[in-house]
Amino acid sequence: MRKNILITGSTSGIGYSVLKNINKDQYNIFFVGRDSVKGQNILDEMNNPNLNFLKCDLSEISEIKKLISKLNHIDCIDILINNAGAIYEKREINSNHIEKTFALNHLSYFYLTVALLDKIKKSPQPKIINVASNAHKRFNIDLSDLENKKNYSGWKAYCQSKLLNIYFTYEFSKRYNIQCNCVHPGFVNSNFGNNNSSLLRFFINILKNLFAISPDKAAETILFLLKEDRSIDVTGKYFVKCKEKRTSKISYNEKISNQIWNISYKYIEKYLS
Secondary structure, eight states, X not given: OOEEEEESSOSSHHHHHHHHHXXXXXXXXXXXXXXXXXXXXXXXXXXXXXXXXXXOOTTOHHHHHHHHHHTTTOSOOSEEEEOOOOOOSSOOXXXXXXXXXXXXXXXXXXXXXXXXXXXXXXXXXXEEEEEOOGGGGSOOOOTTOTTOOSSOOHHHHHHHHHHHHHHHHHHHHHHSSSEEEEEEOOSBOSSTTTTSOHHHHHHHHHHHHHHOBOHHHHTHHHHHXXXXXXXXXXXXXXXXXXXXXXXXXXXXXXXXXXXXXXXXXXXXXXXXX
């Protein structure tokens, strides 16, 4: 019997590499992206009846709510891969006036997972994989400024959002008996950063050409965690190159992770009904 897998940010980069390399006979695959042309191109390219494209801009809470409605016909979700993310050179806000780095890189993970929890619980062996980054070690969290209103820096906002991914993974694992881990895929030669101005895009592309790994290489740790023989007891962990690693010292602060959970829940509470 095929399992249901939901992958966000999957029309390019790491998500697309996961999509290419998973066993399509093993899964009913629901892949999410904001570009319907890219989505259709992938459907045409792979020509597989087990593939389903769902259009959604995950930086918008209202669109995530619509996405959740589209998934109502699915009995359960066996695997959820929260992968969507971006860096914004200048501070941008969504239609709810929420800063976009926080909205896309963190709130989309939180909202989608919490809202789909009942479907995830129906799976006999559910798995959640959150794509974080080693960049989480660069900055600490300011609980009074999760939306990066003070002295905005795109890099700082991105790094803090990746720390939020780790806090979310650890806190979720404490609260629920569901396997939930996060990964650092590496510095990837993908479309990451291409949404910005020519100067930042040029700088990021230089770094990609010098140091980045391929999306297929970056996807290996995610594919490793998808393997059937991964123990369900391995949860609340951080993986780099298919091995468990320690995260920053502050990421293990349970008081902060609990506060972040409660703050995040308040952002989405009215959309859960």
